[in-house]
Amino acid sequence: MRPSQRITVTASLLLVVCLAGSAALLHRTDQLRAGATLEEVLYVSSPKMLKRMSLGYDGLLADIYWTRAVQYFGKKHHVGAAHYNLLAPLLEITTALDPRLTVAYEFGANFLSPQPPNGAGMPDRAVDLVETGIRANPDEWRLYYSLGFIHYMERKDYAAAAQAFQRGSHAPNAHPWMKLLAAQMAQRGGDLETARMMWTATYETTPDPMIKSNAVAHLRALQADEDVTQLVAAIERFRERTGHLPVSFNQLVTVGLLPEVPQDPTGQPYRLMPDGRVEVRYPEDLPFIQKGLPPGYDSSVPKVKPEPASK
């Protein structure tokens, strides 16, 4: 082998080995520094200062911060975290850098408002965020929808929710649901039917698969809650008629109190307990239910890992 060939072979081999080694080390370093970038970025927490430091590239920086916020939420959500301390500052920086990034208000509010582990449990900051978004983008009907949604779901302030839907219904290209929701909210804020309407509207108006699947989970939970209420009522009627509790749902079907053996929205049969209670078979598959849970079941602890944020 000529010296030149020997150098080429040696350098090529070294190049491959060093590149593979550096990639492996980089992977280890990332594991060592999990979350370090986020902690470091918040050393500069003033949106105004960051906007000046971006030298006019604030749009790009906003995109980077928005991605960091999504990653932060996704990682925390994945492990069922109880605290999301950096989420609000990250969202505030993002929207200050690019006030027209409506997706950050809309999804950010969805991350901020629900109680942990489904969100940061900060509905008031979520309201502030969306109100800021509405001031910057008054024609975006989705922001009014998000605002009404937070007032309804987390703050239980039905009047404020109705007002938000009403304001949004006047925005250009507002979805027809907005007027219906405003009317429904004003008349029957706390109804099960209103909740069902809200989640149906969410399902039909969002293009995002993650939000769609969340809406489906809530609709299933509402259905399960309603089923359990009706089943408990049927069991009570059976007890009044016969003087004892039924041992199976078949007995209720036989006496005509139920048309068939009931199944929950996931297709699993409900369980009739010896003390007359009704439970769902797999509560982890119905994460938002309020009825039909086994005694002592803590729904705030995720039994299955929720999907990380993908947007």
Added chain:
Amino acid sequence: MSARIVHIATNTFREAVRDRVLYNLIAFALLMMGASILVGQISIEIERLVVINLGLTAVSLFGMVIAIFIGIGLVSKEMDKRTLYTVLSRPVRRWEFIVGKFCGLAGTLVVNTFFMAIGVFLALLYVSRHLQKPDTWVLVALYFIVLQFVIITALTLLFSSFSTPLLSAVFAFSLFVIGSFSEDLRGFAAMAKGMSHWLATGVAYLVPNFSALNVISSVAHGQPVSGQLILFNTAYALLYAATALCGAVLVFEHRNLK
């Protein structure tokens, strides 16, 4: 190390000094003195923070500019002045020339950083009246900055081995910017799906990782740096620089110099 590499490295260092590269130290000293005096008058309780942030950022940027603008001329200048042919007509191999040039410029940057580090510590001493224990982490931040220089010097040499000085500077500077956001890049890659995931992951691991080598903000707040990170960063910088140098050797070895 081959004596020929040492000779080339020494000459590169001398040439850099002759080119008045170290004059940047005067600008740096003035900047640090001005900042130390000014910040003491206009701010409260953040004197140390400002001096460390400003000092280390200046060390990093001054060094980067030197690494890029000297590095791009390391090969092309020798070719323009025809001195390269004189060197290679002697028993000097092309790879020795590349490695020698790299060592010379890296050495220049180490000396330059050493003097700037003295400036940073003098400014710190001026604003705080005494040095504190967390200030030792500033030394680690400076060490990481030197590791950044090692990587960027190797990359600049790689680009200058096949491209024009102007384009080499553009490539090197672009990689510096991209590398500073490399952790975000890997975050984007992790969120992508399908083909774009593999493509983005490949790019994310190929570009230099300057994010982990930048601990300026954390040491300014007195945060310690783990020994493991120091070890990983050192090994990473050396391996990455070796990769770029191997690339430069391969290109230069097959380049037609006639």
